[in-house]
Amino acid sequence: MNSFVHLHNHSEYSLLDGMSNLEKMVARVKANNQPAIAITDHGNMYGAVEFYKYSKKYDIKPIIGLEAYCAIEDSLKKNNEEKSPYHLTLLSENETGYQNLMKMVTHSNLNGFYYKPRIDKKILEKYNEGIIVLSGCPSSELSRSIVSNDQEKIKNTYGWFSDVFKDRFYLEIMDHIGVPNQKLINQQLLEISKNNNLPLVITNDNHYVEKHDHAAHELLMCLQTNSNINDPNRFKFDDDNYYIKSSEEMWEEWKELPSGLNNTLEISERCNIKIDFSKALLPKYDCPDNKSSMEYLRELSYKGFSKRFNENDPELIERLDYELEVIEKSNFPDYFLVCWDIFNFVNSKNILSAVRGSAAASLVLYCLEVTKINPMEHNLVFERFLNLERREMPDIDMDFEDDKRNEVMKYCVERYGKDHIAQIITFGTMGAKAAVRDVTRVLDLPISVGDKLAGIIPTKVGTKIKHALEIDEFKDLMNDPDNRKVVDFAQKLEGTVRHASTHAAGVIISQDDLTNDVPLQISTSGEENAPPTTQYAMAAIADVGLLKMDFLGLTNLSIISKTIELIEKRTEKEFNIYEISKNDEQTFELLSKGDTFGVFQLESAGMRKYIKDLKPSSISDIAAMIALYRPGPMEHIDRFIRSKYGKEKIKYPHDALKDILSETYGIIVYQDQVLKIAQAFGGYTLGEADILRKAMGKKIKEVMQAEKDRFISGSLEKGFDEKTSNEVFELIEPFAGYAFNKAHSVSYAMIAYWTAYFKANYKIEYFTALLNSSINNTEKISVSVTEIRKTDLEILKPNINNSNVFFSILSSDKGKLVGYGLSSLKNVSSVSLSKIIEEREKSGPFESLGDFCKRIDSSWINKKILESLIKSGSFDEFGDRGGLLDSVERILIQINSLTRLRNSNQSTMFDLFGEEVETPVNVIEVAETATQDNEKMHWEQEVMGISFTENPNHKKMLRLKQMNEEIIVSLQQIESVDINKPQTFIAEIKSYEKRVSRKGAEFMIVKLELTDGPIDLMVWQNKISEVDIWLHSPIAKIKGKINNRNGENSLWYDSGEIFSFDEQSDISNTFTNKTPIITKEEYKPNMKNEKTPIEEITDEKINQVKEVIITVNSEEHSSNKHIMDDLTRILLDNEGNVPVSIVVKSNSEKVKLNLPFANVNTSKSLEEKLDNIIGLQNVFYKQ
Secondary structure (H helix, E strand, O other): OOOOOEOOEOEOOOOOOOOEOHHHHHHHHHHOOOOEEEEEEEOOOOOHHHHHHHHHHOOOEEEEEEEEEEOOOOOOOOOHHHHOOEEEEEEEOOHHHHHHHHHHHHHHHHOOOEOEOEEOHHHHHHOOOOEEEEOOOOOOHHHHHHHOOOHHHHHHHHHHHHHHHHHHEEEEEOOOOOOOOHHHHHHHHHHHHHHHOOOEEEOOOEOEOOHHHHHHHHHHHHHHOOOOOOOOOOOOOOOOOOEOOOHHHHHHHOOOOHHHHHHHHHHHHHOOOOOOOOOOEOOOOOOHHHOOHHHHHHHHHHHHHHHHOOOOOHHHHHHHHHHHHHHHHOOOHHHHHHHHHHHHHHHHOOOOEEEEHHHHHOHHHHHOOOOOOOOOOOOOOHHHOOOOOOOOOOOOEEEEEOOOHHHHHHHHHHHHOOOOEEEEEEEEEOOHHHHHHHHHHHOOOOHHHHHHHHHHOOOOOOOOHHHHOOOHHHHHHOOOHHHHHHHHHHHHHOOOEEEEEEEEEEEEEOOOOHHHOOOEEOOOOOOOOOOOEEOOOHHHHHHOOEOEEEEEEEHHHHHHHHHHHHHHHHHOOOOOHHHOOOOOHHHHHHHHOOOOOOOOOOOOHHHHHHHHHHOOOOHHHHHHHHHHOOOOHHHHHHHHHHHHOOOOOOOOOOHHHHHHHHHHOOOOOEHHHHHHHHHHHHOOOHHHHHHHHHHHHHOOHHHHHHHHHHHHHHHHHOOOOHHHHHHHHHHHHHHHHHOEOHHHHHHHHHHHHHHHHHHHHOHHHHHHHHHHHOOOOHHHHHHHHHHHOOOOOOEOOOOOOOOEOOOEEEEEOOEEEEEOEHHHOOOOOHHHHHHHHHHHHHHOOOOOHHHHHHHOOHHHOOHHHHHHHHHOOOOHHHOOHHHHHHOHHHHHHHHHHHHHHHHOOOOOHHHHHHHHOOOOOOOOOOOOOOOOHHHHHHHHHHHHOOOOOOOHHHHHHHHHHHHOOOEEOOHHHHOOOOOOOOEEEEEEEEEEEEEEOOOOOEEEEEEEEEOOEEEEEEEOHHHHHHOHHHHOOOEEEEEEEEEEEOOEEEEEEEEEEEOOOOOOOOOOOOOOOOOOEOOOOOOOOOOOOOOEEHHHOOHHHHHHOOEEEEEEEOOOOOOOOOHHHHHHHHHHHOEEEEOEEEEEEEOOEEEEEEOOOOOEOOOHHHHHHHHHHOOHHHEEEEO
8 A cells, every 4th residue: 555754744843833733743643554754843843852752652753854944145144135034844864964953953043043043055065964855845945946937046956955965855846725836836846857857755734633623723823923813914824734644645636746755755764863862961070180070079078078077977977978879870970070060169259059959968969068958967868869779860950149140151151161051941832721712812702701711710730621621610601602612722722832931940061062962042031141042841851861950040049148248238247148046036036926028938828827826946847837838738737836836646657657757746748758768667778769759759550559569568577567557658658749858848948047037137138138139020019118117117218319229228317227229110220320329429419400400411311210200209309299290391301401511512601700600500490289199199109019108098097997996997907806707897999800710600809908908809799799889989898707718818798888088986977978089090179060961962062061970870770780890991992081970879878989080082972882871861061
C-alpha cells in the first residue's frame, strides 16, 4: 500500500497560526500508519524535544525542522524591503544538521530579528551540512520570483540552492484553495523540475490535526490577531484542508505526481537523528594549580569548615566527608565549585542572598558560604538534596536582592562567557476560564455569556472545562446553543500554547557553546543586556542534559538590604545581619501580636491569625508554621498550637518515632521526617527513603504497593509488628505528598525572622525601605501608609521643599519622620524629580511659586507632572490647590519663558546692576479659592492612592460611634464584637463587582470603606434586588453578620439603606433634608426647586435646560432590580454638560442624589432611553 510522510507541519508552537497539539499530531500519524512526521514551526524550535519524545513513544520517526524566514538580502539589514522575508522549509538530516539548525535559529533570533527571526544565504551556506531544504511555500523566494515572472531571479534562486545543497534540495509543491497564484507557482515548479532534473516533493501545509479542527483554528487566529469571527478583514485560511491527511487522501489528490509522493518517504529515510538524553552537560570550573575539581572542592570545604566551626567535632567531620564522597561519586564537584564562585562574588559585593529548597541541607554548601543556614543546627537531611540512589541533577535555587539579580547575571556572563549562559523560556497556555471568555469574544457574543460560564468554573489550579461539565449548574447552561457553542470551541483551544516569556528565575550555565544543545533567542524580559533565553523550556533543558539553576530576585532581600543601609547611615556603624540574636524578645513579641504586615511569608490574614495563636518562640516555630500553612497540612495547625501549650496531649504513632517528631509535637510536618521514619521503621537508607517519598508523591499504584510491601518487610525485620507497620505506612503516605521540605522552610523562616526583627527594632528604617520597594505601586503604598498610621510613626504628606525622590527619613523637632517619596506619584518620573530635588539641595528651598518657576528647567517638568504635584499637596505652601490647578498653563508658560531666556545667553537691562538686582519674574496670580476637603481627598487618591486630608465623612462616622457604641465604623471595632450576632455598620460605598458562583448563582461584592480601612460586603443572590436603592449613595447603613475565613473578615449582607449625617444624636432617622453626594466630587449647592415636566419642553428649548431631575419610587420601580445601574449607564452613554439629579422616594421620605460624574447632553435620543427605563412622567427638566 502506498504511504506518505508529512514534511510541513505547524504545531501549537507556531504561535500565530498553529494549533496542532504535539502528541495528537504524532498519534494521528500513527493512526494513519505513516512511518514518520516532521515538525516545521515558524522560525523556532520550541517543541523539538517534546516532539522527539512523543515520536519515540508512538514509534514514529521524528524529523526535526523549521519553516525559516530568509532575509531578502542580508539578515543584519533592517529596512522596509526586509519586513517581508522569504519562507523556506529546512529539515535536519542527522545530528550535525540538528546542531546547525539550532545555530541558524539562534542567529535568526539574536542577530537577524526584524519583525521576524531571519537567516540569509550566507548563514544557510555556513550551516548547510546535514540540512535538507525544500523550496518552500508560496511565500518562498522561488515562488515570489515565479509570480513576478523574473526569469533570471528564478534561475539564480534554484541554481544557488542546487549548488549549495546538492542532492539535499527539493522543489516543494502544495495546493490550498484561496492562496494567490498557487496554480501558476505549481506549474512553473513542474517545469523547473522537468528541465533541470530537480526532485519534487509534495507537502500539505498542516496547521491543525483533524479536518473538523478548521473552525476552532479560525477562532484561534482571531484570538492571536485580536479580531473576531465577523470581521471581514481578519486573517484567515480560506481552505479547510490544512490538516494531517491520510496517505490515501494524499495519493488521491496527487496521483499524477507519484515521484513527489515517494520522495517524502525518501527524505524520511535520509533523516536519522538521535538526541542523547543520557548526557550531563555540566559547567567546568577552572581550578588553580592544575588541581582536580574534587581536590579543590575538598580544600575549600575544609577551609570553610575551620572558619564556620571552632572545633573539629568528629560528627561534623564525618558528615562533611560523607557529603563530599556523595558529590564525588555523583560527578558534581564542578557544579558545587561554580555555585561557590557565584556566591563568592555575591558575598564580596555584600549582596544579600539565600538558598531555597533542599540545598540548605548541605554542610558543604554551608562551609562554602553558599548558604547561611547551618544544617546541623536544624537537623536537616542531606539526602533530601542529593543521594546516590536517586541520580538526579542537584537543585541549588538561589535568591538575591531583586535589584541586584542583574548584577549577578552580568558577572556570570563575564566569568563563563556569553555563549555559555542563558535564561530559560516558559510558555503560557490557555486556561479553562480564559478559553471560555476568549471564545465568547471572538464569536462576537455578549461578554456576559463568557462571564457566566467562566464564573462557574472552579478556580482550583488544574481545573479543566470537563470538570465544570460535572457541575449541574454548568450542565444546565448547555441547553442554550450559544453556551454550548462556546464550551465546545473552548475545549478545543483549552491548553494550547498562547505565548512565550522568560522564566523568573531559571538559568543555565554550560561548559560548551550552548547552541550545540539548545537554540537561543532574545530575552522577553525587556532588561537591557539580559542574557538570551533558551527556546527549550525547563523539562526539555533537563532532557538534553543541561544544568538548570534558579536565580530569583527576592524583593524582601532588597528591603532588608535597604533597611541596613539606612541603619548604617544613621548609626555610622557597620551592621552585620548574620550576627543578630535569633532569640530577640521584641521580635517574638511583635509576631505574637499578629503584627505581621510586611513580614515575609507571614502577612496574609490567615497566617496572621495562626501566628498570633502560636506565639512563636523560636525560628523552628516559624519554619513549622510556614510548612503547615498549605492545603493539606493546614488541618493540623490547631493541634500543633494546642500541643505546644499543653492543651492537647502529644501523641506519637510509636515510641520509636518520638525523637523524629518531638520537634513538631508528634505531627509530621516535613518531608525530612518521612525519610527518617522510613529509615527508623522500614530499614531504608535515607537515599532509598527519598525515592519512597517521590513514589508516594506520584501515587503510582503498582509502585506504591511494591514500596509498601518492602516497608512492611523491613519493619518486621526490625522487630515491629505488622499492624503497627501498616499504620505507620498509612500515616506517612499522605504526608509524603504534601509535607514540606524542611530546609526550604528554615531558609524562608530565617528571612521572615529578619524582616520581623527589623520591623520590631528598626521600625522607621524598615517601613521606609518597604515603601520604596513599592515605589511604582500606589495600591501597595496605600496599604503601607495605612499600616504606618497604626504605629507611633508619622509620615509627612508630599511637599516640594522637604520630600525627596524616594521615601526618606527626615529629622524634626518631633524626632524622626518619614518623608513622602514624590516619584511614587502618578505621572511623575524619578528622572525629572531628581533634577528638581538636586536644584533644591544646591540652592535651598523654593521660596515661592515664582522662585520655583525661575529655578527649574522646562525639560524637567510637563503638565502631567505639575498637576500631580499640585494635586498631591506638594505646592500647598504656594497657594490653594484649586487655584494652582487653574494656573497650570500659566505656570508652564512662565517656566518655558524663563528657561529660553536662560539658555539664550542674552542679557537684560537688569544685568547691568550685577547680582544685586535679579531679573524680575512675572507674578502668577493664583486665585484665592478655598478648595474643599472632599476635592483634595479626591485628588490625593487619584495621584497617590491614599489621602492625607482628613476625610470629613470619617470625622462624622467617629462622632456617631461616640454617640452609639453599637454602630461599627472601623475595622478595629470588629475585633471586640460578637461575630455571631448581626451588626450595624455605617460605611462609605467605594465600588462594587457582580460575580457568578461556581453553582451559577449571581452575587455581589461591595467594597465598603471604614475609618481605618476597607471591608468586603457579600450580597448573595436572594438579596441583590434590595441593594440598588443605596448602592450608588456615598454613605450607607448596612446590617449583616461578620464572617471570618482564614483570618480575613467580610460582612454578609442582611439589609441596608441610604444614610446621611444629621446634627442630631438620634441616628435612626436615616433620611434627612441634606443632600448626600454619590461620588468623590462635591455637588453644587443651592439648587432651585422648580421643575418642568419633560412633555412641556419643546425641541427648540431642549438646549436651554439647566438640570435634569429623575424621580425613582422604591415601591413603584421595585420590579426592576437594576434600575440604578440602567440609569447610570444611560447617563454615562449620553455625556454632556447638563447636570443630573436623582430623587429617591421611599414611603413618605425622599433623598436627592446629585450626580456630578454624569452630566448629560439633552436630546430626543436620551428621552427615548429614559422613557424605556423609568417613564417620562418621572423625568423633569429645570430651565
